[in-house]
Amino acid sequence: MEQQQTLAVNAQIELRRRLCDRKSIFSIFSESPNSNHSKLKFIVSNSVTEGCNNSVLLLGPRGCGQKEVELRAKVLDLVIEDLKSEHHDLISVVKLDGILHSDDNCALKEIAKQLCLENQLLFSKMASSDDNSQFMIAVLREYGLAHKTVIFVLDEFDLFAQGKQRLLYSLLDAMQSVASQAVVIGASCRLDADQLLEKRVRSRFSHRKLLFLPPNKEDRKRQVFLHSLTWKLHCFTLDSKFPLLLLNIFKDTRFMEVLDALSDYDSSINNLLNFLFVAVCDMALDTGYLSLDNFKTAALSIQRPFKLEIIQGCSILELYILVCMKRLEDKEQNSYNFNSVMKEYKGIHVSYQIPDYYSQNVCLRAFEHLLQRELICFMDNRGHSLSIEFRPVKLLISSYELHQALKSNRFFPALLHKLIS
Amino acid sequence: MAVPLDDFDVILGNDFLHMGSIALMPFLRGLFVMNKSHPCFVPAANTISGKESTKLSHLSALQVKDGLRKGEPTFLATLVETKACKAANVPDMVVEVLEGFNDVMPAELPKELPPQRNGPEGVGGAQKTVARAVGGGIHSAIQGPIWRTSLVRILPIRTSKIMALGRHGGGRLLEPLPLFLKHSSTTGLSEALRETHKGLAEDTPHVPCSNRAGGSQRLSQSSIAPQMKTHSTDRSSSSDGCLGVSFFFNASCRTCHNPKILFESVLNQLKFQEKMVPKESEGQDHKSMVYLIFDNLELVRDWEKHSVIISMLFKLYDILKLPEVGLIFISNASPDTYYTNTGSLEPLPIYFPDYTEDELYQIFSRNQENPKLYSSFLDITLKPFCRITRRVDELSIAFQSLFQKYCEPLSDSRIVPTGDMKRMLFKDLNRHLAPSLNETFSIPSHLSYQEEAKKDKVRWKANVKNSGHGEALDDINFHMSVSAKYLLISAFLASRNRATLDAALFDSTGGGDNRKRKRKISEASKEKKETAEEELLMKGPGTFPLERLLAIFQCITSVMEDSLDEGVQESGSDLGAEGGNSELMSDVLLQLSTLCNANFISKGGTCPLEASTRYRSTVSEELALKVARSMKFPLSQYLYQK
Structure with a gap:
């Protein structure tokens, strides 16, 4: 029994490691010949062998939580690794990140530093940015003479394009x-x-763009999925049923439903991997099997309806205030503040004789709680001198979310629901 | 000039010379100890040349500092007489050092100094034991059973969440993904973290987040990541042989006001840890974990350039590319409120929801002296209070005073309540319940407790008869001077009434009584009135310049003086109110600033035309009426729209 448990723990560790090691997962994409991966590789290797300059932009959309850029970066890493293995000493890579080096001087310094490291030169911290840029040009010339290639990788490229773009130029x-x-x-x-x-920068840029789109083929993703989980599963000594069981789960239609729901929400691979990670973390350690329930709870915890959960955490009084604000919005009152909410609240009390009728300062405190929960916020940043009750506010939740939240808890008074319908 | 310390057998400080009353006698090649008890001469010998030297070798403090900077091994030696119950004098600076390292020294000092440079036996060995202690305390931090059980004991309600935290958080040998902990206030998360830190603080000298403004080292964003990387790798490569040590670095965004300070604090902690725990040699399979915890992340959104900082924080995982570094973000706001425009990995969310009513019941009934009594109390109170708020801090404040009232009729607080008694207590408490539901805080009165209780009872009887519903008390329960009260009223009037009405309300004689208002109620005026009401609700009280306030103040005080005079004459007493006016006027500006400080009157923005400060009264109508009633001032007569 104990032995099995340690085996299960080991299996979990192995799976987690595999899921975190995203590079190997993305390496699957290099297999298809028509992919961006091979295109990029062609461009870079072309300039290595032909001895010419080149510039490419890799673009990936980022919608609601889609992280295809991640994929893009990973592909880049893969390409560079591939090339390095092919042409050993002929390539050196300088990596910059827009978040860290958006400042021109700073970026030049970093370039000089990385070039120094590459060529075992001593880097001087004191060098001015002029020195650094001269050094860079000198190194580029030397590299040209020695037929070596430098690859500058500028991550978060748009951040480099802020300001005067001196670095890019x-x-x-x-x-x-x-x-x-x-x-x-x-x-x-x-x-x-x-x-x-x-x-002036654009005219010097060769307009090659590679677009990375989230994979829309369901089967391809499943391929990644199965690959990552079952890949070399035989190498560790858990119960041999394990891969088999997983395959059964993968074939299950209920599992596919969970997966479909997940990819409707966010179809990126990273999201999928996060989902798998959570599922593996929840693995029952005494049996060592991943069950369908693990996947279901993982899907729930990955795509949380945060707003809904926050509303469910509200007290009854706070809900009344939300409902009052909703009613004011329905009346097409374009701006309202705490006082008008209180007026509405009093109106409700007069017409329905609600048991939850409290004094103004208690309501104000509840109102502040709502502000803290970020269910409501002030309309503008002006008027800091005004006290809270006079500053106009707005709701940050939709009526659908409010309806859902009110429905979901049976302890909430039915009147609330009636008031907004 | 740097002097290698190997040349010296012992280094004597100035303080030592002071205390021992020692004189250096270079021409005699020795020290003369002029201590009263044991005067003696200590000859010195030069060991380098092998023969007696012509003079003593001296070492200045500067040289020591230089050596320290270059990382040469340096040892501090002091001579302390070891007698029980006798304290030795050491300089203040040394005390700090000794206290900081009081568990470093082994019980038995090693017989000889450690061999130079390499060899972790002597002092290094002691540090190793410290490291092991640290490790033992927190090694299991997230994954291990010790921490978890203790945490579960402290926060039983949160068991499932803590388990989830542990599972996702990694621990030794497990690779973590960034976590995003979302919580609403007082949901136990901060307690959970505080407990971890308590555990940390017990085992290791506490690492404060130093917020030095002008640190010796300027950090730009570009230099942070590599530094973090090197320090974290250093940290994780130096692990203890038997334990997978986890290190926690906490950076609260509340204490740090800009990214520089935030990252500096993280780096300082990393560096400190590095000093504390020596690097181990190679050949260990166990990795140790470094956790970077960013607390109060929602505050970052108010910083300058917040979008870059947040995307950088979220991207740290990719920038560092270290599986040994775990990132934990703690925030009050849900992750969808953080907009990053970069391709970073999305952290895994863990949500700490608000406590439900049952959970609150469990929380409050823990650690009570008389659990049965308290649970009967909770049966009554928790439900109505839960409808208002579900925050533990606010509830506990409300319950504290209520429970006192609940226990009041009982002679013995250890009594176990029976059914009858419960009913009696319930009846007793019921009259307190409604008012306490309606107040957010209470001002403790200066009256003694019993007296107040008596008064309370009387008042409550009256109140219960009258309305049966908790009504605000009639008198204001804090002291205010007469002129301040008048000022408050006049400010209230100036805010509520339009400036054009002043002339009608207060004519030259100051009489408010003889004004006549004729109003025709037409549709148009009704509408007007409605919009005006709406405006009052929306815009709040109006602003007014100081001159208007003073004018109104003068008017109403003169009116009151007149009426007072009349009253005095009628009653026939000879209490003159002569000159009361000037008295009231004398310190009005002082009073005004007092009221401003008390937030009864707020200073608004300056009017662009007049370029003078405008004021605004922020008191509610109830309070203004209360104050007016205490002055017997007919406020309602002066209010337009009444």
Whole structure:
């Protein structure tokens, strides 16, 4: 029994490790010949072998929680690794991140630092940004002479396009004027990233764009899914039933329903992997099997209706205030504050004789709670000198959410529901 | 000039020379101890040249500092006479050091100094034991059973959540994904974390988040990540042999006001830990975990450039690319309120919901002296209070005073209530219940408790007869001077009435009684009135300049003086109110500032035309009426729209 438990723990650890190691999961995408992966690889290897400059933009949309950019970055990593293994010393990579190096001086410094590291040179912290940019150009020239390629990876490319774009200009300009071999790869989740560029930068940029879209084929995702979970499953010594059982679950239509619901909400692979991660974490350790329930609860915890849960945590008085605000909105009163809510509340009390009728300061406290919960907020940032009860507010929840929340708890008074319908 | 410390057998500080009354005698090659009890001469020998040297070698404090900076091994030695119940004097600075490391020294000092540079036996060994203690305390932090059971004991209601936290959070050998903990206030999460930190603080010297403004090291965003990376890798590579040690670094966004301070505090903690726990040599399979906890994340949204900071925080997982580093974000707001425009990995959400009524019942009935009595009390009170608020802090404040009232009729607080008694107590409490539901806080009166209780009873009898419903008390329960009261009333009037009406209300004689208002009620005026009402609700009380306030103040005080005079004359007493007016006027500006401080009157923005400060009265109508009643001032006569 104990042995089985340790086995289960080991299995869990192994699965978690595998799910966290996203690089290997994304490597599946390199297999298909028509993918972005191979296109990118072609571009980069072209400039390595032919000795020319190039620049590419990798764009991936980011809708509500879709993280395809992640995929993009991973593909990039994969490509670079592949190329490095092919051409050993001929490639050096400089990686910049828009979040960290959006400042031009800072970015130049980082470039100089990474180039120094690459070539075992001593990096001086004291160097000015002029020195650094000269150093960069010199290195590019040397690389050109030695037929080596530098790959500049600019993550969060749109952030580099803020301000004067000095870095982008000097980088692209150096590439044009110096006989060098360099590739600039920008990655961004803004689809209009190339439109942000200034004219002088844009004219130097070769307009190659690779678009990364979330995979829409259900079977392909399932392939990733099965791959990640069952991949080399035989290598650890758990009950041999384990992979078999999983396959059975995967074939189950109920499981597919859960999966479909999940991908309706967010069809990115990362979301899927997060879902799997939670499911594996919830694995029953005494048996060591993943059950369908694990997946169901994981799906629930991944796509939480946060607003609904917050409303469910409200007290009755807070709900009354929300309902009053909803009623005011239904009356098409375009702006209202605590006092008008109180008037409405009093009106309700007069007509229905509700048991939950409290004094103004108690209501004000409940009102403040609602503000803290971010179910309501002030209309504007002006009027800080005014006290809370006079500042106009607005609801941050839809009437559907309010209805749902009121319905979901049977302890909530039925009157509330009646008041807003 | 740097002097290698190997040249010295012992280094004597100035303080030592002071205390021992020692004189250096270089020409005699020795020290002269002029202590009263044991005067003696200590000859010194130079060991380097092998023969007696011509002079003593000295080492200045600067040289020591230099050596320390360069990381040369340095040892601090003090001579302490070891006698029981005798305290030795050490300089203040040393005390701090000693206290900080009081568990570092082994009970038995090693016979010889450790070999130079490598060799973790001596002091290093002691540090290792510290590290092991730290590890033992928190190694199991998230995954391990010790921490979890203790936490479950503290927060029994949250068991399932803690388990989830443990499962997702990783622990040794497990790779964590970033977690996002969403909680509403007082849901036990902060307690959970505080407990972890208590555990930390017991085992290791506490690491405060230092908020030094001008740190020696300037941090820009670009330098943070690599530093964090190096420190975290250092941290995780130096693990204890037998335990998977977990380290927690907490950064509360509440104490740090900008990203620089936030990251500095994280880095400082990392560095401190690094100093505390020596690097271990290679050859260990166990990884140790580093957890970076970012508390109060919702406050970051108010910072400058918040979108970049938040996306960076969320992206830390990708930037660091270290499986040993766990990130935990704690926030009051749900994750969908954080908008990042970067391709970062979305953290796994764990939601700590509000307590339900049953959970509250369990929480409040814990640790009570008389659980039966308290549970009977809770049976009555919890339900109505839960309808108002479900926050533990507010409920506990309300329950505290109510429970006192509940116990009042009982002689013995350890009594176990029977059915009859419960009913009696319930009846007793019931009259307190409605008013306490309707108040957010109570001001303790200056009257003694019993007296107040008596008064309460009388009043309550009257009240129960009159209305049967909790009504606000008639008198204001804090002291205010007469002129302040007048000022409050006049400010209230100035805020409520329009400036154009002032002339009609207060004519030159100040009489408010002889005005006549004729109003025709037409449809148009009705509508007007409605919109005006609406406006009052929306915009709140109007603003007024200081001059208007003073004018109204003068008018109403003069009216009151007149009426007072009449009253005095009628009653026939000779209490003159001569000069009362000027008395009241004398410190009116002082009173005004007092009222402003008490938030009865707020200073509004300046009027662009007049360029003078405008005021606004923020008191409610009830309070104004109360004050007026206490002054016997006919406020309602002066209010338009009444």
